[in-house]
Amino acid sequence: MNSTRSKYRSRDIATSVIALSISYQRDSLLARGMGLEHLRELLIRLARMILRRGACLAYGGHWRESEDNFMFDLLRLIAAEQEDNTSGGQDAGTQIGRLYNYSAWPHYLDVTPRIEAQWINSCRIVRITQQLAGIPDPDIVPDAEFQKDAPRVAFNSATTLSAMRRLSMQGMSLDIPDVPGSEKVPPVVARILLGGKIDDYSGFMPGILEEALVTMRMARPLYIMGGFGGAAEVLARALLAPGAGRPPELTQDWHIERNGALAKLVQGSHDFAMPQGAKSTGALLDELFKLVLRARQDLPGTLGTGLTDEDTRELLTTRNLGTAVRLVRAGLTQQNKLTVLPG
Amino acid sequence: MTPSQSAPIPEVYVLWHPHCSLGENLARRVHTWLRPGNGLGPQVFYRSLPAPEAPERGLPPPLPGESRSPSQSEEKRRPTLTNLQIVLALIDENMVADQAWRHWLVSLRTAPSGQRVVIPCALDATAYNMPPPLRELNYLRPAGLPLPDDPGRKAESLENVARSLLKQVTEAMCRVMLSRRTTRSDGTDDSFDSRDSLPKVTIFLSHAKADGTAPARRIRDYIYSQTQLAAFYDENDIAFGSVFSRVIQNGLGAADTAALIAVRGAKYATRPWCRRELSLFRRPRQESAANDRVQRWRLYPSLVVEAMEGRHVSPGIPELGNSSVIRWNDEEKDLEESIVTTVIRDAMLAAFHSAMGASLPFPGPGTPSGANRIVINWLPDPTTLLLIPSISSGQEIDVIHPGRGLSGLELDTLAEFFPNLTFRSFEEDLS
Numbered sequence: 001m002n003s004t005r006s007k008y009r010s011r012d013i014a015t016s017v018i019a020l021s022i023s024y025q026r027d028s029l030l031a032r033g034m035g036l037e038h039l040r041e042l043l044i045r046l047a048r049m050i051l052r053r054g055a056c057l058a059y060g061g062h063w064r065e066s067e068d069n070f071m072f073d074l075l076r077l078i079a080a081e082q083e084d085n086t087s088g089g090q091d092a093g094t095q096i097g098r099l100y101n102y103s104a105w106p107h108y109l110d111v112t113p114r115i116e117a118q119w120i121n122s123c124r125i126v127r128i129t130q131q132l133a134g135i136p137d138p139d140i141v142p143d144a145e146f147q148k149d150a151p152r153v154a155f156n157s158a159t160t161l162s163a164m165r166r167l168s169m170q171g172m173s174l175d176i177p178d179v180p181g182s183e184k185v186p187p188v189v190a191r192i193l194l195g196g197k198i199d200d201y202s203g204f205m206p207g208i209l210e211e212a213l214v215t216m217r218m219a220r221p222l223y224i225m226g227g228f229g230g231a232a233e234v235l236a237r238a239l240l241a242p243g244a245g246r247p248p249e250l251t252q253d254w255h256i257e258r259n260g261a262l263a264k265l266v267q268g269s270h271d272f273a274m275p276q277g278a279k280s281t282g283a284l285l286d287e288l289f290k291l292v293l294r295a296r297q298d299l300p301g302t303l304g305t306g307l308t309d310e311d312t313r314e315l316l317t318t319r320n321l322g323t324a325v326r327l328v329r330a331g332l333t334q335q336n337k338l339t340v341l342p343g
Numbered sequence: 344m345t346p347s348q349s350a351p352i353p354e355v356y357v358l359w360h361p362h363c364s365l366g367e368n369l370a371r372r373v374h375t376w377l378r379p380g381n382g383l384g385p386q387v388f389y390r391s392l393p394a395p396e397a398p399e400r401g402l403p404p405p406l407p408g409e410s411r412s413p414s415q416s417e418e419k420r421r422p423t424l425t426n427l428q429i430v431l432a433l434i435d436e437n438m439v440a441d442q443a444w445r446h447w448l449v450s451l452r453t454a455p456s457g458q459r460v461v462i463p464c465a466l467d468a469t470a471y472n473m474p475p476p477l478r479e480l481n482y483l484r485p486a487g488l489p490l491p492d493d494p495g496r497k498a499e500s501l502e503n504v505a506r507s508l509l510k511q512v513t514e515a516m517c518r519v520m521l522s523r524r525t526t527r528s529d530g531t532d533d534s535f536d537s538r539d540s541l542p543k544v545t546i547f548l549s550h551a552k553a554d555g556t557a558p559a560r561r562i563r564d565y566i567y568s569q570t571q572l573a574a575f576y577d578e579n580d581i582a583f584g585s586v587f588s589r590v591i592q593n594g595l596g597a598a599d600t601a602a603l604i605a606v607r608g609a610k611y612a613t614r615p616w617c618r619r620e621l622s623l624f625r626r627p628r629q630e631s632a633a634n635d636r637v638q639r640w641r642l643y644p645s646l647v648v649e650a651m652e653g654r655h656v657s658p659g660i661p662e663l664g665n666s667s668v669i670r671w672n673d674e675e676k677d678l679e680e681s682i683v684t685t686v687i688r689d690a691m692l693a694a695f696h697s698a699m700g701a702s703l704p705f706p707g708p709g710t711p712s713g714a715n716r717i718v719i720n721w722l723p724d725p726t727t728l729l730l731i732p733s734i735s736s737g738q739e740i741d742v743i744h745p746g747r748g749l750s751g752l753e754l755d756t757l758a759e760f761f762p763n764l765t766f767r768s769f770e771e772d773l774s
Contacts, residue, residue, distance in 0.1 A: 031392040080750035
């Protein structure tokens with residue numbers, strides 16, 4: 001298979017992980033003339049291009065079979081792209097083209113051994129426990145109690161969700177009991193954003209915004225497809241706004257007014273100490289806004305797109321999926337000096 | 344079915360009113376049907392919810408090229424090869440009663456552009472109360488409407504409605520894709536919209552009499568009674584006393600034969616004439632002229648109806664390549680409808696991909712891949728590729744094929760057979 005390998009595949013970014021933060025919001029997409037099928041096509045086009053360069057994907061989907069969950073589409077794609085590295089070839093030992101599924105407590109409690117076993121060669125589930133999130137032992141909620149409607153459960157769950165987003169950018173070492181050494185999970189080196197809830201979310205802030213924040217904080221390439229609605233559009237508008245004005249969606253008050261669960265969480269959080277590295281909603285939004293202000297001065301530089309200013313602006317606003325895919329591919333190719341492959 | 348540079352390359356817009364409960368489901372079925380596999384077929388877009396910048400109860404985003412108001416002007420027009428908009432309007436009482444939608448549909452229908460076809464579809468009896476420019480058109484009428492109130496029967500009934508709609512959409516699309524454009528006396532091109540006769544598209548039925556004739560007859564009867572297509576069926580089409588081989592050969596190569604259905608029973612693989620029919624029909628035909636810089640090849644689609652019974656064993660048939668297969672079942676009602684609708688959908692897609700291939704820009708001088716290019720209108724498989732002389736001679740060639748790219752597994756297989764070929768999809772070639 002060496003000819004195939006050289007012609008259609010490269011190992012340009014073989015130890016990298018690229019995160020896809022893409023979620024389906026029916027109304028946003030339909031108002032732009034598209035539906036779930038278009039989003040699925042976009043995801044596959046991007047994912048295949050990444051997998052053929054040897055990189056892995058990070059995707060935070062759940063494991064329930066529903067049509068708006070792209071997890072199984074990605075896994076099937078990986079299965080069709082994956083190469084067998086067991087025979088000691090040039091990439092033996094390198095995990096090529098697999099999916100890292102980050103799952104925060106308590107969501108990973110739904111993942112059964114059967115699911116994990118079924119997809120284990122295509123997917124590594126990275127469980128972010130309360131301990132990994134830095135929650136001290138006395139404050140840890142036993143797994144059996146995760147369904148309790150208690151402020152501590154909500155706080156620990158939100159803290160773990162935040163930690164998951166942070167840790168995905170840092171990379172991790174996973175210890176396996178009685179096995180020498182540890183398994184390395186590479187850090188996310190670039191992130192692609194589309195859609196996302198701006199209200200009615202769980203955690204300290206909308207997932208798309210927090211993922212954008214942790215990516216910009218680490219100065220890694222961030223590709224925001226803002227023309228398709230949702231939180232990504234809110235962020236794109238904030239980035240493109242002139243002057244120093246702060247959009248209401250980047251203030252805590254706006255979110256507390258619209259998200260009852262967040263209001264309760266913020267209220268309940270007063271009684272708990274934030275673990276090291278974690279931040280409250282207000283602090284997270286303040287930090288994001290600072291980065292937005294910086295990006296307004298130098299958009300491609302702050303976002304690290306590898307595109308021109310004009311193309312970066314087009315990526316933030318285009319409602320054409322083909323254009324969005326083309327720009328992300330061009331940006332990733334430029335940023336990572338990728339080989340242009342046929343296929 | 345000779346394509347030309349002016350062959351239609353459509354994109355489809357499915358319109359439904361936001362309050363129409365059936366619309367989204369049907370639109371998604373149309374999308375899935377017209378775009379099988381990985382990016383095959385024409386682009387399908389939706390128009391239903393108001394555009395983000397529209398007023399409350401306003402209209403969806405305009406179609407490309409449509410002017411509505413400056414605030415809703417389309418973003419920078421993307422480069423596209425398409426030259427025809429097919430507007431499938433799913434019309435129900437909500438659309439009929441909505442003045443904004445009525446006005447929009449009329450403007451889409453009456454706009455001077457000859458590059459748009461409006462196909463109305465009646466979802467209820469009020470659909471015919473649209474303004475005259477719509478009302479004068481022959482509506483699609485999916486069977487099975489209105490849906491029963493009984494929730495237990497709703498899913499099955501909806502499935503029947505969707506199937507009926509897809510059949511009618513496919514026939515309407517075939518009318519557009521497979522007919523020839525005419526040139527008026529003043530030299531201008533005929534508008535796509537004025538096509539009012541379905542071309543006599545023929546489906547060649549290949550079967551072995553030794554396997555029995557039930558499936559082939561049922562398919563033939565369906566074609567003649569339920570569609571505006573024709574079938575080549577040996578019992579009917581080979582005149583007594585004529586030269587058997589010549590008639591079949593002419594039937595297979597006729598310009599109006601757009602697809603082949605092979606009814607494969609246990610004996611089929613051992614019948615020389617069946618094999619001959621297959622190998623003749625599944626032979627790529629060169630479309631480009633000898634002095635063209637790019638070779639373009641076309642393959643007409645074939646569909647295998649797997650009609651083997653019990654525990655019969657039959658040899659494989661390499662000529663079938665990657666033809667699609669449908670399993671035959673005597674007990675299954677409407678199976679012939681699925682078979683025929685699928686094969687004419689594939690014929691329509693083959694015409695679409697052929698037109699797309701003809702429109703691909705040729706890489707300029709200095710582009711390394713510009714020297715040896717073959718553009719094909721089907722997904723590559725070893726059997727058919729080996730019938731193209733420049734490929735079988737082992738030259739280094741870029742093969743440009745429809746869709747968004749083959750899977751890693753498919754590329755691995757093809758690379759083993761053809762180390763000198765590089766496979767690129769239309770999308771890859773355009774990006």
